[in-house]
Amino acid sequence: MVPAYLIYGVLYGTLFALMAMGLTLTYMTTKVPNFAYGSFVTLGLYTAYHFSTVFKINPYESSFAAFLVAGAVSALMYVAILRPLARRGTSLVALMIATFAVDIGFIGIFGIYTDYMQEHYPYSYPKQLPAALPGDFFAFGIQGLFFVAPIILAAITLAIYVLFTRTKFGIAMRASVENSSLAKVLGINVERVNVVSWMLAGGFAGVAGALYTLWLPGGTSTGSDLIVPIFAASVLGGLNSIFGAVVGGLAIGSSEDLVTTWLAVGVGYYAAAGLAVLLMLMGAALLRRKLRLVRRTLGDPRIGLVDRRTLLTAMGITSVFFVVVGVYMLFEMATGFGTDLFVSGLVDGYGSEVVGYQPAVPLLIMAITLLVLPRGIVSLNLGWLRRKK
């Protein structure tokens, strides 16, 4: 039997990886965080809903349509709104506000659409779907999406990898992301690259939205609820690397539920013991390396939250704290549990209350990422793992 939180983690992780890939793609090409991106997920969701309700087509099949619809709208948003604005020399903040405006426009469009559908298909409850859309199969007693979604993600990631490394167009894309004026000099059509990137980005969101309907009931607010975790995943992935975004998405999606479930339902003792050991190891590693590791992983200090010296001091204090807490927790566990408020609270005390704060986990991860790894996971220097003494 596969535990529920594992299914949840895998599905959420996969979908977030898809969404974060798209957001990162738009950020790489235009350097604007797209606040309307969540709406493209909703767009994919309603495409799947429309095909399912009106034509009785399975969301797996209609995810292709979702890709096309969301991709086309996303490309249109770039061509009709962001490109003209950017050509006028509009500032970054004004561009961000423009994407915000597009998001507002989407609210209106979804509102009109759902009102219309409410009129014609009143029992499908389009504003907030009552249940996941039908059409999924079951294998080994588990929802088929559990197997299909990772395969789709892997296929898309592989396709992107092949595109970026094996095709001329993909190399042109990378070149124009690195340095667009230099790419222009070389005769690369940067505009076409940007339009294609935006189309792919919207398409990924659309596919994620369509697959989402198979698993959870969505609604008009799904996209705007998801936008913060998507940003968190992208930031964790470094905002400038597609494969970083995949890792970030998987991490965010799985952590959101795993963290709170572990705290709440009590993988309890094991989690606490594991945490204690992990804390001690982290503290010891930090102390022993005299914080050189941290220094190397630091990115551009301009976009980090703290300067280097504050960070090193903080890490020093934290490492000592980690060791002390770890030893203390192990001691507590050895001498009989439940006497101490802190440990027992961590294991099972706050159960139901913790679960409510679940959506805060991605935000927390984003804040921590900005604090210690402003350039994201991809900036981690893993050379020390391989080096021999």
Next chain:
Amino acid sequence: MGLPVIILFGSFNIVAFSVDFISFYALYLVLSISLNLEFGYAGIPNFGKVLFIAGGAAFAGSISGRLAAYVLNVPTRGDFITNNFNIINVGVNSILPSVPWFVVVLVVIALLIGGAIGALFGYLASFPAIRLREDYLGMLLLGVAQFFQLIMLNYTPLTGGNQNIAVPNPYQYFTNLGTGYATLVEAAVMGVLAIFVYLYAERIARSPLGRTLKAVRDSEDAARALGKDDAAFKRNILIAASAIAGVAGALYSFQLATVTYDTWTRFAWTFWPFLIVIIGGAGNNVGVAVGTFFFALVYKGLLIIQPDLQPYLGGIDPNWLTYLLFATLLIGILMLRPEGLVKEKSAPTLSRRKLMSIVRSAGVEPGGGGQGERLGRVKGALSRLRKLLPRKSGGLGQAEK
């Protein structure tokens, strides 16, 4: 019919409309002015604006109810949150009209709480605001604002979670007088706040502080080179503007009479203020006042024609058209008139009258004479003017010597 004068325009009550309009206009004016201080003057894109007004409303609403119940000796009979309706709506609100001194104290305390919470949140937000680039900052503040809504939803002692909690009604005396009086007083109180906030912002704009903020916004490096502590300026303006938003939130919670977590959406409290500032013109208080007027007029006007529009739409809520309209409007403004309805003027140093009087006192008649002569006079007047002005504002001029 409580109000003595009622003019009917068909089914449209102009007095009720005006009162409602003033109240709405004042609320959004306060919010937009405070956003303009951060965004227009200091260049901080505060995409978490809702956090500060919601923080003010939540804490002020939550604490003022408890305070009123405690001071007025209303029996709580169990938990304040679960028994909230009885304590506030039945208990406190029936006593409040008879103790006017306490009403004033309660309102003042609530506004102070709102302001303090806003300032605290602003201080916390200043840490990332000083250090992060605009895009990272926008994403982070948006997330933090969402996080606060999550706390309101889950931490029941604050605002009752997914139940709303009632806020004592300081206007109860006027409510008892008849329909319309309470809304009139509410509008007046909100209007007074708006006037104060406007004058405060205008004072900042005309002071050296306002010019420094604009300098920091336009070029941090240049401001730093001239010895201005850009981080401190950003932090202070964020604290001041957030405190204003917190006060507005506290006052608005009285008007709403309840605090619910789902009132505080980022669309209504972050996006509309941004829309107003962009339409009116950033970095310029007159523009924001004009923009708020335009926004309020369109918004409230659309609400009036909505019932007439309804039959032609076939089951579609006309409210969605408002969203579409404002989205188009904002993008249109950004494309066609990015400086807004009222363009930002260069920062005023002294008023024109004062400048002219200085020129006159230097013995020069403005106008007249040949071109060369006039130029000489102007140069002379300028050098005298430079001596009269305090040293700080002549920084660049002195460097030339």
